[in-house]
Amino acid sequence: MLQLGNTIRTLRTYRGMKQSELADKAVVSVSFLCHIENDKREASPALVRRIAEALDIPIEVVLWNALEIPPNLEQDERDAFEIAKSIAGKYIGR
Numbered sequence: 037m038l039q040l041g042n043t044i045r046t047l048r049t050y051r052g053m054k055q056s057e058l059a060d061k062a063v064v065s066v067s068f069l070c071h072i073e074n075d076k077r078e079a080s081p082a083l084v085r086r087i088a089e090a091l092d093i094p095i096e097v098v099l100w101n102a103l104e105i106p107p108n109l110e111q112d113e114r115d116a117f118e119i120a121k122s123i124a125g126k127y128i129g130r
Contacts, residue, residue, distance in 0.1 A: 040084065041075040043102040047091050048073075050128055061090035093128065100124035 048058050055073070059066045063086060071077035079087065088095040101124050105117050 037104045037106075038099070038102045039075075039104060040079060040098075040102045041073045043098060044069075044079075044087055045073040047093060047098065047101070047128060051091055051093075053091070058087065058090055062086040097124045097127045101128070 044058075048055070055069055056066050059069045062069070062083065064083060068077060072079050072083075084098065085095050088098045091098070100121055103117075103121065105114060105121070109117060
């Protein structure tokens with residue numbers, strides 16, 4: 037499951053951007069961005085790409101940071117998943 041809204045908010049604040057700045061750069065309304073960050077609306081793949089570009093963060097890093105580790109994974113799969121998330125997190129200083 038993706039926690040895209042919370043991830044976008046976290047990355048935006050990490051970059052020191054206001055919602056209005058990110059909205060302008062991603063060509064989306066502040067209202068819609070607010071709904072996305074609060075998980076009230078879903079962003080299209082094209083909008084996620086524009087948001088990632090506006091944040092100057094690779095879309096892969098945005099998506100990896102948004103992924104939750106599924107509870108039913110085997111331990112070796114869980115370990116691999118955690119390593120990938122850790123690598124993505126280091127890109128943004130986590």
